[in-house]
Amino acid sequence: MIKINIKKIVxxxxxxxxxxxxxxxxxxxxxxxxxxxxxxxxxLKGRTVKDKVLIIPSTNGSSGNSMYIRLMxxxxxxxxxxxxxxxDAISALGCIVNKIPLVQIDREDIFELVxxxxxxxxxxxxxxxxxxxxxE
Amino acid sequence: xxxxxxQQAILEGGNGEFLAKYMSWMVDWGEFMGAKRMxxxxxxxxxxxxxxxxxxxxxxxxxxxxxxxxxxxxxxKCQTLTHTxxxxxxxVKEAGISEEEANFMKNLDKLAxxxxxxxxxxxxxxxxxxxxxxxxICAWTESSAVVYxxxxxxxxxxxxxxxxxxxxALLGFVPEFGVLIDENRRGTLLIDVDTLLKSPCDxxxxxxxxxxxxxxxxxxxxxxxxxxxxxxGKQISAAIPYSGGAVAMFHAAGITPEAPDLDTAxxxxxxxxxxxxxxxxxxxTYKILQDIEIGGKIDTVIFGCPFASLTEIKEIAxxxxxKKIAKGVKVxxxxxxxxxxxxxxxxxFQIIEESGGSFFKDMCPGAMGWLRPGNTxxxxxxxxxxxxxxxxxxxxxxxxxxxxxxxxxGRWY
Numbered sequence: 112m113i114k115i116n117i118k119k120i121v122x123x124x125x126x127x128x129x130x131x132x133x134x135x136x137x138x139x140x141x142x143x144x145x146x147x148x149x150x151x152x153x154x155l156k157g158r159t160v161k162d163k164v165l166i167i168p169s170t171n172g173s174s175g176n177s178m179y180i181r182l183m184x185x186x187x188x189x190x191x192x193x194x195x196x197x198x199d200a201i202s203a204l205g206c207i208v209n210k211i212p213l214v215q216i217d218r219e220d221i222f223e224l225v226x227x228x229x230x231x232x233x234x235x236x237x238x239x240x241x242x243x244x245x246x247e
Numbered sequence: 248x249x250x251x252x253x254q255q256a257i258l259e260g261g262n263g264e265f266l267a268k269y270m271s272w273m274v275d276w277g278e279f280m281g282a283k284r285m286x287x288x289x290x291x292x293x294x295x296x297x298x299x300x301x302x303x304x305x306x307x308x309x310x311x312x313x314x315x316x317x318x319x320x321x322x323x324k325c326q327t328l329t330h331t332x333x334x335x336x337x338x339v340k341e342a343g344i345s346e347e348e349a350n351f352m353k354n355l356d357k358l359a360x361x362x363x364x365x366x367x368x369x370x371x372x373x374x375x376x377x378x379x380x381x382x383x384i385c386a387w388t389e390s391s392a393v394v395y396x397x398x399x400x401x402x403x404x405x406x407x408x409x410x411x412x413x414x415x416a417l418l419g420f421v422p423e424f425g426v427l428i429d430e431n432r433r434g435t436l437l438i439d440v441d442t443l444l445k446s447p448c449d450x451x452x453x454x455x456x457x458x459x460x461x462x463x464x465x466x467x468x469x470x471x472x473x474x475x476x477x478x479x480g481k482q483i484s485a486a487i488p489y490s491g492g493a494v495a496m497f498h499a500a501g502i503t504p505e506a507p508d509l510d511t512a513x514x515x516x517x518x519x520x521x522x523x524x525x526x527x528x529x530x531x532t533y534k535i536l537q538d539i540e541i542g543g544k545i546d547t548v549i550f551g552c553p554f555a556s557l558t559e560i561k562e563i564a565x566x567x568x569x570k571k572i573a574k575g576v577k578v579x580x581x582x583x584x585x586x587x588x589x590x591x592x593x594x595x596f597q598i599i600e601e602s603g604g605s606f607f608k609d610m611c612p613g614a615m616g617w618l619r620p621g622n623t624x625x626x627x628x629x630x631x632x633x634x635x636x637x638x639x640x641x642x643x644x645x646x647x648x649x650x651x652x653x654x655x656x657g658r659w660y
Contacts, residue, residue, distance in 0.1 A: 121279045135463070135491060140636045143616070145302035152636040169463035171493040174294065174330075174388040175614075177408025182298055185307040197463035199493035200280055200425060201408045207275045208410050 113224050113242040115216055120235045121203070122212030127191040129229045129242075130155065130163040133222050137172025138179040138202075147188030164231040165190040166221065170202040180205030192233055194240065196221065214240065248277050248422065249284050257418065265317055269414040276411060277422025285420040286427065290379050290402075291327040292372045292387040293416050294409035295359060297348050299333040301617045312351055319358040324419030328377050329359060330388050330412075331554075331583075332368040332609040342615045364416070368609035369583040371481070371554040373400065376585075381504055384427065386415035391485035391553045391629065397496035399480045401504035403427045406488075406495050425464070426495050432505060434468035434498050434512040436461065436520035442529050444472060446646035450479035451628040452532040453524060454486030459532075460522045463492035468512045469499040481553050486628040536631040538641035539622050539659045546621030547640075548654045550647070551581030552611055552630035557589055559647070563604075564595035566651045572603035573657030577620070580604060581611040604654070613637065624650050624659055 134154050136142065141153045142160070149155040170176055170193075180202065183189035192212040193202065196219065206213035214233055218224070225231075230243040250258065258274060260267040277285065295318070297311050332352060334342065339349045356366045367375045370389040379385050379402035387393050387404045396402040405425045407415070415421050426432050438457050444450055457467040467487070475483075487494045498506035506512035539545060550563055563580060572578050580599060582590070587608055590596040596606065612618050613633030623640040625631050626647045634640040643659055652660035 119279065121275065135493070137489065137636075140489075140613075140633050145300065150636040151639070152632060169492055171458075171463065171491065172390060172489045174390050174393070174406060174408055177410055178294060178298070181409075182300065182303065182307060185310060186304060197492065198280070199463050200276075200406045200495075201493065203279055204272070204276050204408045204411050207279065208272055213279075 112247065115218055115221070115240045115242065117214050117235065117238045117240060118217045119198070119215040120212065121207055122192070122210060124233055124235050125164070125192045125212050126230070126232045127162060127164045129166055129225055129227060129231050130158065130160055131166045131222065131225055131227055133168065135169050135171040136167055137170065137176065138183070139173035139175035142179065144179055144182040144186050144188050159188070160190040161188045162191050164192045164194060164233070166194045166225055169195050169197040170199040174201055176201045177205035177208065180209055180211065184209040184211065216240065248274060248282055250274070254285055266417060269410070269417055272410055273414045273418065273422055277424065280422065280424040282422035282424040284423055286384060286423045287419060288384045288386050288415045288421045289325050290377055290383060290385040291323070291325060291412055291416040292330055292377070292389060292392060293327055293364065293412040294330045294388050295355070295364065295413070296333045297351050299344055299348060301343050308348065315355070316358070318413055318417070319362040321362055321417050323363045323416040325416065326365070326377065327363065327416040328365045328367040328369065328372050331370050331611065331614065333614055335608045335610050338607065341618070343617050367583060367585065369554055374554060374556055374586060375583055384421065386412050386421050388412045390488040391481065393495055394484035394487055394497065395480060397426055398484065398498065398503050406493060430514065432496065433466065433514040433516060435465045436467050436522065437518050438467050438469050439521060439523050440469060440471035441523060441525040444479070447476065447478040447482040448626045448644065448646040449529065450475070451482035451486045451644070452529055454483035455490045455535070455628045456524055456528055456532045457497065458487040458490035458492065458494055461492045461494050465492055465494060467494065467497045468506065468509065469497060470509060472499060472502070475499060475502050478556065478559060482627065485553050489629055489632050533644060536628060536635065536642055536644045538635070539624065539643040541659055543659045544622060545576060545624050545653055545657060545659055547623040548576065548578045548650050549581070549612055549623060549625040549627070549630050549634070550579070550650065551607070552613060552625065552627035555580055555582040555586065557586060560586065560590045560595045562647060563651065564598040566648070567602035567604065568598050570602055570655050572654050576654055576657050578604035578654045579607050579612060581607040583609055624653050626650050
């Protein structure tokens with residue numbers, strides 16, 4: 112079990128399985144909100160972030176990202192929460208509007224600590240993220 | 248965040264529930280991003296359109312219609328232009344858009360104009376009547392236009408999405424954070440250019456590279472180039488937010504308004520990170536978006552990402568005058584209403600159409616998620632990224648003249 116301090120959070124406490132990428136993602140150009148599948152320009156290609164805790168350095172690219180987060184939320188293909196090292200104003204907006212928890216952490220080594228399918232608990236009140244390794 | 252009495256009243260529903268909703272989003276957003284207050288905004292580029300994406304459930308589409316109809320019942324508080332329309336009515340079938348959505352979009356001009364919104368339908372507001380002055384507070388959406396406004400015009404805008412741009416238009420203010428504050432406009436890493444940039448497309452490569460070594464909130468400082476054209480500025484601005492962090496601005500030492508020299512660009516700070524951009528990096532960057540080899544068959548050529556200026560359209564027309572585009576190859580030039588009107592008046596539009604090319608008005612293929620352009624070449628790194636991702640195309644990027652040669656030969660040149 113690994114505990115990480117939350118730097119900033121918006122939204123409620125959630126739990127879920129992790130999907131992790133060292134790459135930033137642009138939802139507008141790299142994620143299809145209808146099918147819930149990541150496009151081939153991204154390292155998560157062919158996979159879905161639906162109902163997962165998405166752990167990435169940040170989002171990037173299009174101003175359409177907040178609109179796409181809205182579409183993902185309406186279509187049921189949104190992640191359960193977003194955990195980022197840096198905050199892109201547009202995805203912050205999308206998360207706030209659609210009530211998707213967004214967490215900023217200050218741990219550049221996060222990608223060595225967490226893997227896909229690890230179990231993530233976000234606790235905003237205590238300001239802590241708990242990572243339960245999948246083998247635990 | 249500290250609100251004025253007027254802002255507090257809006258938040259509490261004094262001006263109705265709808266404005267209170269937008270106000271609460273702006274307050275939550277501002278607080279999360281570290282804003283301490285709201286400041287007046289004078290130029291908005293808003294996203295206002297149906298989602299226009301195939302396969303969405305009817306309830307999703309209806310919720311967008313309802314929201315937009317409600318928005319348009321208000322009057323905007325400052326100059327507000329629309330971002331691209333997301334639909335060219337001549338390509339409705341090809342794009343797989345339903346009649347219903349097309350009709351909604353057809354009626355949207357009138358609806359938006361009632362609210363005082365200028366329906367420019369453009370990703371390049373600075374081409375069609377909105378050129379902010381240095382220091383002017385804006386709320387622009389298009390990622391390339393945000394970078395252009397901050398970096399090249401010296402105006403101030405954070406990266407905005409649909410909801411915050413609408414809020415800015417309806418409320419007349421924005422939360423003050425990020426690059427709206429002078430000290431956050433300080434350069435954070437140096438890109439030392441050690442090669443000749445021969446075309447706007449090379450500037451796109453520099454942008455794509457600079458973005459890839461940047462993290463969100465970084466402000467790269469380009470050093471070692473002598474001059475920049477408007478078209479070069481567009482290409483670097485378009486490419487830079489797509490390859491790494493969500494970059495909102497850059498400086499070019501000796502060129503852009505807040506960077507008369509390196510020291511000023513870094514606001515006197517010590518340069519902590521330095522990356523070299525030489526011939527090797529330039530070539531490597533082109534290779535990232537090079538699925539089609541030289542001599543390979545092409546299906547589509549795309550110009551106008553960001554939207555083509557008259558100068559760019561003239562360059563295309565000058566080349567195509569008296570020539571024919573290869574059989575089976577589509578050439579698409581994307582630009583807005585206003586620029587098309589001028590291109591028609593000056594005859595460039597007719598020359599391009601006679602050679603077999605066509606125009607995309609108020610939108611671009613990269614934003615039409617289910618177009619399948621096949622083997623696509625373009626002079627824009629951003630468009631190539633979209634075509635490969637959303638449109639599942641094979642792509643290659645090259646400067647305008649190469650793309651034009653390819654258009655008439657039918658092969659990547």
